[in-house]
Amino acid sequence: MARKPDEYAIYLFLSSGHREEVRFPTIQDFQKWYTSEIVPKAESKDFINVPIKNIQGEYMVVRPANIVAIRVEPVYFGSVDREPDL
Numbered sequence: 001m002a003r004k005p006d007e008y009a010i011y012l013f014l015s016s017g018h019r020e021e022v023r024f025p026t027i028q029d030f031q032k033w034y035t036s037e038i039v040p041k042a043e044s045k046d047f048i049n050v051p052i053k054n055i056q057g058e059y060m061v062v063r064p065a066n067i068v069a070i071r072v073e074p075v076y077f078g079s080v081d082r083e084p085d086l
Helices: 027-038
Strands: 007-014 018-023 049-052 061-063 069-077
Touching: 007 027, 018 027, 018 061, 027 049, 027 069
Parallel strands: none
Antiparallel strands: 007 018, 007 069, 049 061
């Protein structure tokens, strides 16, 4: 049985060499943000907001044209399900 990720870590790789991590509760939330914010403004030098849901009082803005790669990693909080050795 496949496990369902508890959230998704999204890594934005910037042209400056920096890597920023943000988290989304579901892959659909990430896809919605990506298709509405990044795709239409891909060549833009204007800042867009990057949602940081797990950090109170902080925000991040980025220029879409400076994003060179995005890595999506599922995150699991629970322990690994294993069969006991008999």
